[in-house]
Amino acid sequence: MNCCKKFCLYLCFVCVCLFAYAQEKSVTFSYNGGRNYILVEKTDLLRYDNSKYTGLLSREVQSFVSENKPLESKKSDGALYYDGYFYVVQDTKHKKRVVLEGIHDSISSSFKITKDGELIMLEDNGYPSFRSFPAYPSGKIKIGDSWQSKGIRAVDPLDKGIVTKIPILVQYTFEREDVYNGEEVYILNARWATRYGLSYIDGEGDPLLKSAQGKHDATIIISKKVGNALVVKDTVDETFLYEDGNQIRLKGTISLFTKYPPAYNKGKVLSSINRNLAGKTGSSGHGSKNSAESSLVSDESMDVQDTEKGVCISMNLKFKADSSELLTEEKSRLDKIARILKDSAPDSLYLIEGHTASTGNPVGEQKLSEERAKAVAKELSARGIPEGQFICSGKGSSVPIADNSTQEGRAKNRRVEITILQ
Numbered sequence: 196m197n198c199c200k201k202f203c204l205y206l207c208f209v210c211v212c213l214f215a216y217a218q219e220k221s222v223t224f225s226y227n228g229g230r231n232y233i234l235v236e237k238t239d240l241l242r243y244d245n246s247k248y249t250g251l252l253s254r255e256v257q258s259f260v261s262e263n264k265p266l267e268s269k270k271s272d273g274a275l276y277y278d279g280y281f282y283v284v285q286d287t288k289h290k291k292r293v294v295l296e297g298i299h300d301s302i303s304s305s306f307k308i309t310k311d312g313e314l315i316m317l318e319d320n321g322y323p324s325f326r327s328f329p330a331y332p333s334g335k336i337k338i339g340d341s342w343q344s345k346g347i348r349a350v351d352p353l354d355k356g357i358v359t360k361i362p363i364l365v366q367y368t369f370e371r372e373d374v375y376n377g378e379e380v381y382i383l384n385a386r387w388a389t390r391y392g393l394s395y396i397d398g399e400g401d402p403l404l405k406s407a408q409g410k411h412d413a414t415i416i417i418s419k420k421v422g423n424a425l426v427v428k429d430t431v432d433e434t435f436l437y438e439d440g441n442q443i444r445l446k447g448t449i450s451l452f453t454k455y456p457p458a459y460n461k462g463k464v465l466s467s468i469n470r471n472l473a474g475k476t477g478s479s480g481h482g483s484k485n486s487a488e489s490s491l492v493s494d495e496s497m498d499v500q501d502t503e504k505g506v507c508i509s510m511n512l513k514f515k516a517d518s519s520e521l522l523t524e525e526k527s528r529l530d531k532i533a534r535i536l537k538d539s540a541p542d543s544l545y546l547i548e549g550h551t552a553s554t555g556n557p558v559g560e561q562k563l564s565e566e567r568a569k570a571v572a573k574e575l576s577a578r579g580i581p582e583g584q585f586i587c588s589g590k591g592s593s594v595p596i597a598d599n600s601t602q603e604g605r606a607k608n609r610r611v612e613i614t615i616l617q
Contacts, residue, residue, distance in 0.1 A: 220338070224331035224381070225310055226275070226422040231261040231504065231617060233454040233544075234279070236324060240431070240447035252445065253287035258322065259456070259544060259586060259616055261504040263305065274307040274315075278504075280546060280586050281322040297582040298572045300565070301546075321358035324349045325451065328365065329385060329415050329424055341368045351401070352435045352443050359400030361407065363387045375416050375425060383415040389433050402438075409433030427451040456505075456616045459540040464506050464615060467539040468499055471531040504546065505617035508532065511610050512571065519566035521574065529571070532613065533578035539615075546586045546614040547572050552605035553592035565589030571611050586616075 236256040242249050258281040282299035305318040306326075314326040330344035346363045365387045373382050392406030413429035429449040436442050498509045510532075513522040521529075536545060549564035549571075565587065572585040597604035 221335035222337070222381070223335050224417065224422060226308055226331070227420075231259065231456065232423070233456060234258045234260055234323065235450075235452040235454060236322075237450045237452070238447075240445040240449075243444040243446070245442050246444070251287055253285065254283065255285040256281055256322065257284050258282070258301075259504075259546065261616075264503065272307075272309075274309045276307045276317075277305065279304040279306070279322065280588055281320075282586055284583075298569060298576065298585045298587055299583075300569070301586045301588045303588060321349050321351065324449075325427075328363070329367065329383060329417070329427070330365070331422075332367075336369050338369055338371055341366060343367070350407075350435075352404075352445060353401075355401060357401040359391075359404055360397045361389065361391045362395060363389070363411075372419075373416075378425070379419040380425065381417040381419060383417060385411075385413040385415055385429075387411050392436075404435060405438050406436045407433060423453055424451065425453050456544055457542045459543055459615060459617065461501065461506055464535065464539040465499070467535045468508070471535050472497065472528075502614065505543075505615045507612050507614040508535075509610050509612045511607065512567075514567060514570075514609075517563065519563065519570040521570060526574075529574045530578060533575050533580060536575070536580055536613075536615070544584055544586060544616040545572075545575075545580075546588065546612075546616055548612045548614070549587075549589045550594060550608060550610045550612070551592050552608040553595065553599040557591055561589055561591035563589075564591050567611060571613070 234257070236254075236258075238252065238254045240252045242252050258279045260277050260279045263276040263278045280301040280303055282301045284299065302320045302322055303318060304316070304320050304322050306314050306316045306323075308314050313330060314323070314328075316326060326347040326349070327344070328346040328348075330346060332340075332342040332344075336342070343364060343366055346365055348361050348363055349358045350361060351358050365385050368384045370382045370384055373380050387410075389407050389409035389411070391404070391408070409432050411429050411431050413427055415424055416426040417423070418425050427450065429451075430447075431449055432444075432446045434442060434444045496511045500507045500509065510528070512525050512528070514520060515522065536543075547568045549566070549568035551560040551564045551567075554560065566589075568587040568589055572582070572587050576582045576585065592599070592608065595604075595608045596610075597607035599605055599608060
């Protein structure tokens with residue numbers, strides 16, 4: 196046998212050995228958490244009403260998701276707790292495209308994720324639409340292994356604002372290891388069937404949804420380092436039957452992406468705050484909201500905290516009574532806030548949360564807090580900050596920082612918080 200043939204045989208032997216090693220190598224999947232992230236849910240579905248094509252349904256929902264340190268009583272469960280702010284940035288219905296580039300109203304949610312990837316909702320307003328997906332096996336696995344796990348998918352096919360939760364049983368397969376955007380990843384396949392109405396009905400869902408059936412085939416890219424899904428691309432074909440006999444078929448793709456907010460220099464932000472608002476630098480002992488936050492600047496009308504979400508500027512802005520109209524005297528302060536944001540974190544997302552005192556009218560308080568958050572965002576946008584960088588949320592009187600039984604306490608609770616998301 197000549198040298199060339201021997202070398203070829205040797206290469207074949209090495210390849211076989213490497214393949215066998217790859218096949219036998221065992222790994223453990225686990226969700227290890229990570230820094231705050233932006234979750235994008237992109238839906239592109241063809242819609243058929245009673246077998247007739249009626250147009251493209253396309254929607255992009257983004258969210259800022261931040262880790263929320265649990266109370267001492269919850270730490271023993273080993274889960275990671277999160278708050279989410281979900282908002283629609285694009286909507287297409289029946290060939291009419293609406294790109295929502297302005298100030299975004301957010302839908303809040305909160306949930307926890309266990310070590311094996313199970314997502315348990317704590318505050319459920321329809322998002323995220325996939326829960327406990329993907330889910331990981333408890334032991335070690337190797338390429339080619341499969342496992343099953345239960346999850347939940349939240350749907351609103353007719354965009355009625357009524358979310359129906361559909362249980363799913365997913366068949367996972369570990370396909371290979373790979374590299375995605377320079378990061379080492381695992382590639383999974385996931386398949387499941389849509390089955391709704393025969394043995395299960397969501398009592399809190401759309402009462403007019405009679406049944407649903409279909410199939411899903413998804414490719415999932417998992418970060419080796421963190422354990423979260425960087426990309427999910429789900430190919431879907433589903434049919435929904437309603438009590439009035441209408442049949443809606445949706446066929447296309449649902450994609451999920453994980454992104455991260457731009458980094459910024461907190462020292463530069465603090466320096467700009469001190470320079471523009473003439474605050475005074477404090478230590479970590481200035482009344483921090485909890486152990487995960489530190490007060491950086493504090494005076495009678497403003498408090499700056501280093502929070503899990505980012506640097507938070509809390510201000511007791513003055514509005515007309517029971518109104519979202521800012522008093523003229525606050526205009527100059529908003530000029531300074533705009534300069535701070537543009538100078539120190541120009542590319543960031545800004546979460547603006549409105550808070551009210553408790554007056555015994557929670558519905559009215561919630562609405563007013565949302566309107567005041569949006570009013571501040573509009574004022575800052577008028578000062579040169581792109582509208583698309585603002586996420587607005589109202590908290591009503593649900594997060595007091597002072598005693599509502601006193602006039603002084605109620606005044607402190609009437610505040611607006613601007614967080615530079617990190």
